[in-house]
Amino acid sequence: MDGARQGASPDERRLHPWSWLFVLLQQLKQFIFPLVALVVFGARRSSGDGELWASLAPVIGITVLVVLAILQYFTYRYTIGRDGLTVREGLLHRSRREIPFSRIHNVVVHQSLLHRVFGVAEVRLESAGGTKPEAQMRVLGLHDALALEDLVRHQSHGTAPVAPGQEAAPRDEGTTLLSLSTMEVLRLGLISNRGMIVVAAGFGAAWQILPENVMAQFFRQGAKQAYGYAEGLHLGWLTGAVGGVALIGVALALVRLLSVALALSQFHGFRLTEEPRRLMVERGLFARLRTSVARRRIQAWTLHEGVLHRLFGRRSLRIDTAVAEKSGQQDTRALKDVAPIAPPEACDALISHLLPQAHWPRDDWRAVDASARWRLWLPSLAWLLPVTALVAWQFGAWVWLPGLAWMLAAAYAARRQAHRIGWALDDHLVAVRSGWWSRYWRFAEIDKLQALRLSRSPLDHRMGTATLWLDTAGASGMSAPLALRFIPEADAVVVHERLTTALARRRLHW
Template identity: 55%
Template sequence: MQLRQFLLPLVALVVFGNRGDRDEMWSYLAAVIVIAVLVAISILQYLTYHYRIGRDGISLRSGVVSRNRREIPFARIHNVVVHQNPLHRLFGVAELRLESAGGHRPEAEMRVLKLSQALALEQLVRQRGQALAAPAQASEAAAAPDDEVLLRLRAADVVRIGLLSNRGWVAVVAALGAMFQFFPRGAVSEAIENGGRQAFGYASHLHTAAWVWALLAALAVIGFWLLLRVLSVALALLRYHGFQLSEHERRLTVVSGLLTRLRSSVARRRIQAWTLRESALHRWAGRRQLRIDIAAGVAVENQRRDLRELAPLATPQACDALVQHLLPQLQWPPPRWQPVQQRGWWRLCLGALLWLPLVAAAAVWNGHAWGALALLWLPWSALRAHRQMARMGYYLDDQYVAVRGGWWQRWWRFAELDKLQSLRLSRSPLDRWLGTASVWLDTAGATGSIALCLRYLPEAEARAVHAQLGHALAQRRLHW
C-alpha cells in the first residue's frame, strides 16, 4: 500500500529529474528513505496484528506503541468482503473486510490472510451470524447444499455491458488528468493549440470541397465514439469478468473482477430496497439492471458497488425471476399500478420554461442570433415531461410499496414495509396551488439519485397513503 502511494511520484522524479544535479540525488535518497520507513512501519503493524475467534464474536488486538483491543460481535457484521488485487493473487493471499451498518469504516481489515483462511473466516461469519439471528433457519441451512448460482455473466454479456454504457469517458478523463498532472503546467494546452493551428494551417492550403471536410469530421466523430466503446468494453471486462451471484444459507455472494477479484456477501435480511433501471439502449437490447440498498455504511464506493449490483445486465424476465426468488412473499411485478393525475405535468419542465427564454433573449440581445436555437429544446422538454408524468405510478399493499417513473430512462423502486425507517408528507407552494402532495419514504442505506417517493398525489389520497404507511410503521415498533 505504501509503495502504491509513492510509486508514481518516484517514477516521475526519476524520469523527469535532472540526474546530474546533486539536489536531485538527495531527493532520490530522501524518497527511498521515506518509503523504507513507511514499509517498515507497515510490516511492524502486520506482525503485531492478531485476531481470535470466539463463540459470539471476533477479538482483534493491534498496535505497536499504543495497544488496541476490539470486540466485534458476529451479529454486528452485515457484510463480508474478500478482496484480491494482482499482487494478492500472485502470493495466494487476500484482504478481508468486515463491515457493519452505519459505520464509516470497516469494523476490521485483515490485510494479508491466506486465501483459504479468508474464505474459511467468511464461512464462519456466515454460520455464526445466521445462528445468532435465526437459530431455526440456521439449522436448516446447515444441511443445505453448496452455493446455488442465481446469475452468471458470460463474456458476451460483459461485452454488452461495455457497449451499452459510457464508462469510456472515465478513461478519457483520467488520461487528461494524468497528462495535466505529469507534464508542466500549460504544456498540454500549448501542444493542443499548436497542433490545431498547424492542422488548420495545412488544411487552408488545400482546395477541398466542403462535403469532404464534412465527411472527415463525421469520420472523426465516429472514430472517437468507437474509441469510447472500446474503452468501455475494456473497463467492463476489468470489473465484471467472471461475475457470479450465488446464494448459500440465505446469504448472497457476488464474485467479479479480472485483475482484482472482489468477493462480497450480505445476508438477505440486510437488503433494504430494490431498484430496477433501464435506458433506451437497454430497452433496445432487451436488458435491465437490478440494484439493492443494504444496511451498511462503509464509505468506500468501490467496496460497496459490486455488492449492490445483483444483476449488472440481464433480461427483464431474469430480473423479475430473481426478485421473485429472493422475495417469494411479494407479488412482483405488481398486478396494477396506481397512476398519477396528468393535470400538473408541466411542472416537470418548469425550469426549462423559465430560464431557456431568458438565455435565448440575452443571446439575441447581444447580437448572437444563433441563441434563439435554444428555444428548440422547449418542445422536447415538454414532451419528456408529459411522458414522464404519464409513466409515474405506485403500488401499495400489506407487504411492500413500489414506485415507478422515467420515460427515456425508466426505473422501478420498491421496499418491504417492515424495512421503512421514516416517512413524511411534503407540500410545496406549487402543490398547495394544484391540491397535490408527495409522500417521502426512507430506508437504511438508501443511496443514488432515485428516491422512494410517491409524488404529485391528490392531497386526500396522499394523506390516506401516509396514514396507512404510518400504521404499518407503528405495528413494526410494537412488534419490536
C-alpha cells in the first residue's frame, strides 16, 4: 500500500493522491441542485453588483469544496495493526477510530468507470450495525484496495495478515460456483422489471422537482395532441383501439429494453466464488463491484420463480446477511444476489452445496388448513363486490357479468395459492413456500432466528388456526415474509415451543 508520507508515522498511510478529485465529485453530486438553483434564480433576480455576486457565488462554492477535498486527503490517515485498523481524520475537529478486524463483516471494493480510468477503487468496510460503514476510503490504488481486502479475508480465515511493506501473497481467486454469460444476463433483463422501477422513479422525481401543474399540463397537452392526430386520420374505433394497444406494446418493449440495459450494466461478468468460509461476488460492466461476506453471516435464503422465470426455465436466489442495509445504497453494498438468474437445478445445487443441512429440494412440505382457500379469496371479494355493485348501479346490470368472472378468477387463484402454501421444519431448518402466479421459497437455519411471534386474528380464533412470524437479521421490508400462515393452532403452539427452546439453548451457549 501507499508508504509513509512526510509528517506521518512510518506505519501510517494516506489515500491515493487522486482521492481529492473523487471526494470533490461526491460533494458536487450532493450540492449540484443548490448550485444550479443559485445560478438560475440568482441570475433572474439580480442586477448590477448583485448580478456579479450571483455569478461569483457558484465559483466560490466550488472553490470551497475543492479546498475541503484537498484537506481531507492531507488529514485522512490509516494504520494497519495486528488486530485491526486505526483511522485518523479531521483538521480542527480530529477523530481517531479503532476498527477491530473481528467487527468487519463485509468488504466492498467498488470501481466506477472513472475509478477504472485512474486505476483506483473505493473501499468500504461494513459491520452488522450502524447507519454507515465502519470506514469508507475514497480512494485507494487498486493494488492497495485488493491488498486490504485480502487482509480482512486472511483475518477471517485465522491466518496472519501481511505486514506493512511486506509483499502480499499471490491472490487466491477461490472456487467459481456460478458465472453468468452475456446471454444469461440478457435473459435476466427480459425477466426483471428494473426498467419500470426506473421509469416510475423518474416520473416521481419529475413530479416533485418541476413546478406545480407542469406535469399535469404536459400529460393534458400530450393526450390532446394524440387525440387530434388520431381524429385527423379518421380512424374507426377498432383501428383506434388497435393503435392504442400497439402504442402500449411499444412502450412496454422500450421499458424491457431499458431493463436489459440496466441488467447488462449491473450484472455483466457476474461471478460467484467460494473461499474458505466466505462468498464473493464480482459484477458490473462500467462500474465494477467486488463484495464478499462470511458464510456464517447469512441469515435467510429466498428462492424466487415468477411467470417469466418459468417461461425461460430460470429462478433467482437471494440471501439476507447480518450486514446492515445502509439507506440509499442497498444495491451497491451488502451481498444479496447469490444467483440473479440460473436454472432450477443450478439453484438447488447451490443451496445443497452452501447449506447441506437443508436437504434441498425438500419433499416434506406440510399443507395448511383448508380454510386458507376462501380466506385468501376474501380480500378480493371485499372490494370486488361493492365496486361491481356501484358500477352496475350507474351503467346497468350487464356489469355483473365481468364482475362475476373476475370473482371466479380470484377464487381460482386463491385456491391455487392455498394449494401451494406449505411449511417444513426439522432440527436445523425452517422453510416456507407460497405463491402461485409468482412463487417463492424462503428458509433459514434455526440458529439464525432472532425473534418469534405467535399471532391470531379473529378469523384465526374462529377457525382454530394461527400464524407464526419468524424474524431474522438483515431482512428488508421488501423480502418475502418468513411466516407459517393458516396452520392449526395446536401445530403453531408446538412449533413455537420447539423454536423457543432452541433459541434459549443457543443463548445459554453464548
